[in-house]
Amino acid sequence: MAQPRASKAKVVDVHTHMYPPEYIRILESRLTIPLVRSFPGATDPRLILLDAEVPALNVALSSGPAATPSVLPGRPLTRHFASLSQKLHFMDTHGIDISIVSLANPWLDFLPPATAGPTATSINTSFSSMCAAHPGRLYFFAALPLTAPQEAILSSIAHAAALPYCRGVILGTSGLGSGLDDPLLLPILRALATASLPIFLHPHYGLPNAVFGPLAAAGAYGHVLPLAIGFPVETTIAVTRMYLAGVFDAVPSLRMLLAHSGGCLPFLAGRIESCIVHDGHLAVLGKTASPPRRTVWEVLREQVYLDAVIYSNVGLKAAVQAAGEGGAGRVMFGTDHPFFPPVGGGEGEDGVWESVELNSLAVEGAFGAGTPGAEGVMGGNAVEVFRLFGE
């Protein structure tokens, strides 16, 4: 991909994150994950987010305040995470016309109930101001204070819906603490659907560290298992639980954009559907349901969009097929910036990122460069679905 493009079709990044400076200050003040820590000898402070990074954090902390740990925990907190000018530079470098920016994980999930509401207001207002400073180039998905009482969450939704550049909300899979199939979450999901705010569903919690084994805990496999396997499996389980609990039927106007092309859903939807049909209890419920039970495939095609952050045309084709006839219209390009920078950091971060190229090449590989399908996935679909018409 990269500049300059002959085509006038818009390129839109629907999966791109920032931490506004006030959020970084919260992370700097914390003693448990998520947190930001500086270590002697390291160029950037370290951003430590995931449970899988706790063993390395503990080793680093036990080496003492003056010592450089042999393995630095987490990832560098580069200038890309909080800087708006860096986001715009990244967009320009990669030929991205419009970004729908979202707070990165773990959002406000860890905040005490009393501070979650005001923090959501402050963060969403910051995103709104960033967008207003670059009209037509930036929109955002708002963060919700899910640990706060229900009234505070509902007021936060109303606040977000009234912000002119807000195009949805970003949510993790924990819901109010018991997942997205929790009946107590239904009023929140209904409020989002009524406000026409789609959910961008994004993983964070992954799988328990024990699943990955002792070598992973000792750092031998880096971040590969939690990010490449834990994240997509988390998304798959969360959405399947919603489906099994009937959430999509209870809130039929709810729309969701799933990160990383829906995790394993495009590949596993057939097996999920077959397991339902062959499960005595669910099969009976399905046959007597009125209106008739929609299949997993139908829900995917009616209420779900998928991003194209999958890094290969094999995965991308599966996503497009899972999205059904005309499925290319439900799949949208993203970068996951500022995660996955070029290895080595420094000046390289100002150039073209391999992680972005892999995703744009996957779109070209799946559809052919410059075809209507490719242009839709690269931006046209997002313009329509998220109404990115420049207001």
Ligand code: 5CU
């Ligand atoms: O590299 C990572 O850990 C991440 C992350 O935490 N969140 C994300 O969106 N992408 C990559």
Ligand code: ZN
């Ligand atoms: Zn992401």
